[in-house]
Amino acid sequence: MKRSRFTEKQIIGILKEHQVGLSATDLCRKHGISDATFYNWRSKYGGMDVSDAKKLKALEAENAKLKKLLAESVMDVSTLKEILGKKLLPPGSTRSAVYWAIDDKGYSQRRACSLVGLDRKTCRYASRRPADEAIRPRLRELASERRRFGYRRLHILLRREGIKVNHKKL
Template sequence: MRRHQAKEIVAKLRNVEGLVASGRRISECVREIGVTEVTYYRWRNRYGGLESDLAEYLTELESEITRLRRQVSDLTLEKLILVEATTEALNPELRATYVLRAKAAFGISERRACQALGQHRSTQRKIRARLSLEAPPATQCHSADVSSLSTNPPDRRPMPRDSTRRGAQDSAQASVPTPIQASARPPVQ
């Protein structure tokens, strides 16, 4: 079976239009150009009102679209393979650093970086919050103020999950007396 070029198809359609205009039946004209009626009507629907250069351009675009679709599917498959291979190998902390690096390098949002690396956004936020609560590096301690260098351990009470516990904790905290500050003491005489 021979594939016809776009120029040939447009020329054959014009030939059939000329023969039909002279008073011949379509079935006779179609037999004369060497195709079936089904093929003729398919060609007419596709290339009927086009010029030969536009028909060529159309076929080039269709082949380009096919090539690009194939490339996209190949790249998607490669991405899925890489994500599957790295998802189990990386712990959440390491993925969090990769998310931050991807945000900085590519200028993408946290959502897009987490999606690409297989990190849930809530996990990313929790790890980022934990990293920000850690002590600053030694190079930053020299410029920090004295209150941030406190040796008291941070309050590690669990956070309440519903309003009843929150109310109970608020009332317990209210009953604890607050220490008197030095400026609030009466002057010594």
């Protein structure tokens, strides 16, 4: 929105000149404004003092902030209602809900994580664990061959074959 050339103090001064007895057309010519601008000012600031105008401006700014907060909270509620259909127990599903809110709804990562209730570090976490696709089939084969062996004994057999795996991972 374009900023006015005149301050509230100047506008109220012009309106007081009109109340004293100058005509609207003379005032418009004198100050270089249009008739429409003058009448808009009169409808907005008519009968006000400078302090009243400042209070009005402060109230309008506060009203705009509150409207913005209300719109954000309504948007959050609607997003939460859409997310409720999904089960969000493991971190992977909550992470997918965060990415859905970011991509589809246009949320920031911070806001989406706080909405879902997920820490931002958890959302950004990328596992660096080496892949174990080669080990799993062999471990299944050994477990099916030797059904009575537990995980400790299977770990020993894998180590003998040259496959090094952390015992906690088994």
